[in-house]
Amino acid sequence: MVKTHYSEAEVQQRLTFLPDWQFRQNALYRKFVFADFVEAFQFITAVALTAEKTNHHPDWSNSYATVEVSLTTHDAGGVTDKDFQLAATCDRLAI
Numbered sequence: 001m002v003k004t005h006y007s008e009a010e011v012q013q014r015l016t017f018l019p020d021w022q023f024r025q026n027a028l029y030r031k032f033v034f035a036d037f038v039e040a041f042q043f044i045t046a047v048a049l050t051a052e053k054t055n056h057h058p059d060w061s062n063s064y065a066t067v068e069v070s071l072t073t074h075d076a077g078g079v080t081d082k083d084f085q086l087a088a089t090c091d092r093l094a095i
Contacts, residue, residue, distance in 0.1 A: 047069075
């Protein structure tokens with residue numbers, strides 16, 4: 001049987017490697033706060049390019065210097081490796 005997504009316990013265990021992320025509403029969630037709108041938009045653009053290459057797109061919102069990101073694999077019904085990989089990419093790009 002192919003595993004489609006991680007259980008909540010498995011997600012929580014793996015989040016020890018992504019301490020700024022939370023498990024909310026069956027997704028990985030993080031709020032990023034930047035110095036200004038331009039930095040936030042640069043982050044969004046960089047993540048969008050990666051997301052497009054991997055065909056895995058985040059749910060997100062932007063308000064001035066704040067970007068909220070939610071990651072889940074809709075067709076798998078929950079959080080998968082794709083979400084953890086994109087979360088780690090977001091962390092790298094936010095620096």
